[in-house]
Amino acid sequence: MKLKIPTEILAAYNPEKFKEDATKVIEMLHHYLVETSNGDFKTVLPKASPEEVLSKWSEIKETQDGFEMIDNLIKESQHIHNARYVGHQVTAPLPFSAVNGIVSSLLNNSTAVFEMSPVDTIMQKRVVEWMCEKIGYGSNSDGVLTSGGTIGNLTALLAARQVKGSNVWKEGIGNKKLAVLVSELSHYSIERAVAIMGMGTDSVFKLPVKPDSKIDTAQIESVFNSAVKKGYTPIALVANAASTATGCYDEFIHLADFCEGNNLWFHVDGAHGASAAVSKKYFPLLNGIERADSIVWDMHKMMLMPALVTGVLFKEGDDTYNTFLQEASYLFNNDPRSEWFNYAHRTLECTKDMMGMRPYISLKTYGEDFFEKYIDYSFDLTKYFSEAINNSSDFELAVPTESNIICFRYNDGxxxxxxxxxxxxxxxxASEKFYLVQTNLFGKTYMRCTIINPLTEFDHLLELLDLIRMEVKNIVGGNK
Ligand SMILES: Cc1ncc(COP(=O)(O)O)c(C=O)c1O
Structure with missing residues (x-):
């Protein structure tokens, strides 16, 4: 009997239908960009509770028109391209990189092994080389791209433990008491990684920060000694470039000195701020970062890429092979080092998105200068905003601003x-006019903005301050 492909499947895979569908969706996304950029589209985050959204989106078994769903999805989502989006560190992606996303979704070349993704594998290698060079690493450096800073930090810390904490991969953690010293303002993914690694959160020793939110280098030694006194062997120190909460950079030269003097792996979580490496003006914030054994750098934060593209970079490229010492004869044949092109040797993921093509094509299309202009603009704009706050009598800053993250609070005395x-x-x-977030620092609540959308201007930020003043008046006056 000859088995026939069902007609529905043939219709869904019809190239003409794809062209028609894609054209319609591009029209809708064009409309989204026009509305968010010309100011008519005032809503940043449409106000709706999880229950309200749940009730609007029916169960899977009820069929619905795909374009109607996409239209509603666009309307009801967070509108990150709106210039008044100043919330978490999620970028308004370069529209061109979204176009690349159509290509990767359709080609779907999994970058586990070269054979499955010959071009993107090489693009990933070229992107990693570029990142290492920008950081100031030497020719021994190497690394991988992975799915986000959280997995990036885990990947780097696994390598750190393998190098500094004996062969845990094979022998297990057993009763080894290994410790990691981390900034008290480190991202939660660091503590989570340590817990995933079976070391327990008790093995995370917090390094106090100074009032400027940077690790207090004068206190590192006593934290190190207290870990040792409790029977732990410190294996790594983790610093921020920059801190998620405040956007401030730790002082890498001092930290590198301490790590080198005490046989510690030095890891810098540069998920947000390693992108300063593309800016001549702001590169000094990273001074000494090139002495880190490993660095995490998210391109979906300050390099205008859609989620997710994270570089995990190693000063000694050989360390990238220490993360996962897995054997899998159906995928790999040889010693991982002779198969640099089979990235699954070195990443948590097996099947992985084609994440090389977006930064590779965008960097080559727009040129490095374009990204430098973006970093300079957003960091400069945040500086102007912080000056406006400093010069006002009714706002105060949490810490002096260094990048494009800023924390402030209303205080008229x-x-x-x-x-x-x-x-x-x-x-x-609730007004849907702006999206900003909040954080707790030094025992107080601050409003927190990330000026990450390249279309945000100074006037938008002044408008935000005026809106805050108006809301304070309403609250103090008892108005709902
Ligand atoms: C410093 C830092 N590290 C790690 C992460 C986690 O990155 P991702 O959200 O890509 O997993 C973040 C996210 O905000 C961050 O700010």
């Missing part, structure tokens, strides 16, 4: 409580 900051943010979100 009378009205300055934590509850006030929280209520103001809640009302602004």
């Amino acid at each position: 009378v009205n300055n409580s934590d509850d006030l900051q929280k209520e103001v943010r809640k009302r602004i979100l």
Whole structure:
């Protein structure tokens, strides 16, 4: 009997239908960009509770028109391309990189092994080479691209433990008490990675920060000694470039000196701020980073890429083979070092997105200068914003601003409580005019902005301050 492909499948794979569908979707996305960029599209985050959204989106078994769903999805989603999006560190991606995304979704070359993705594998290698060079690493350096900073930090810490903590991969953690010293302002993914690695969160020793939110280098030795006193062997120190909460950079030269003097692996979490490497003006924030054994750098934060593209870079390229010492004869034949082109040897993922092509094509199409202009613009703009806050009598900054993350609170000398900051943010979100977030620092609540959208201008930020003032007036005056 001759088995026939069902007609529905043939219709879905019809190239003409693809062209028609793609054209319609591009029209819709064009409309989204026009509305967010010309100011008519005022809504940043449409106000709706999880329950309201749940009730709008019916169960899978009820069929629905695909274009209607895409149209609603666009309308009801977070509108990151709106210039008034100043929230978490998620970028408004370069539209061209979204176009690349159509290509990767259709080609779907999994980058586990070269044979499955010959071109993207090489693009990943070229992107990693470029990142290492920008950081200031030497010719021995190497690394991988992986799915996000969280997995990136885990990948780097696994290598650190293998190098500094004996052969845990084979022998297990057993009763080894290995410790990691981390900035008290490190991203939660660091502690999570240590817990995933079976070391327990008790093995995370927090390094206190100074009032400027940078690791207090004068206190490292006592934290190190207290870990040793408790029977731990410290294996690594993790610093921030920059801290998620404040956007400030640790002082890498001092930290590298300490690590070298105490046989510690030095890891820099540069998920957000390693992109300063493309800017001549802001590169000095990274001074000494090239002495780190490993660095994580997210391109989906400050390099305008859609999620997810993360570089995990190693000063000694050989260390990238220490992360996962897995054997899998159906995928690999040889010693991993002779198969640099089979990236699954060195990444948590097996099947992986074609994540080389987006940065590779965007960097070559627009040129490095384009990205330098973006970093300079967003860091400069945040500096202007921080000056406006400093010069006002009713706002205060948490710490001096160094990058494009800024924390501030309303304080006119009378009205300055934590509850006030929280209520103001809640009302602004309800107005749908801006999206900003909040954080707790040094025991106080601050409003927090990441000026990450390349289309945000100074006037938008002044408008935000005025909106906050208006909401404070409403709250103090008892208006709903
Ligand atoms: C410093 C830092 N590290 C790691 C992460 C986690 O990165 P991802 O969200 O790509 O997993 C973040 C995210 O904000 C971050 O700011």
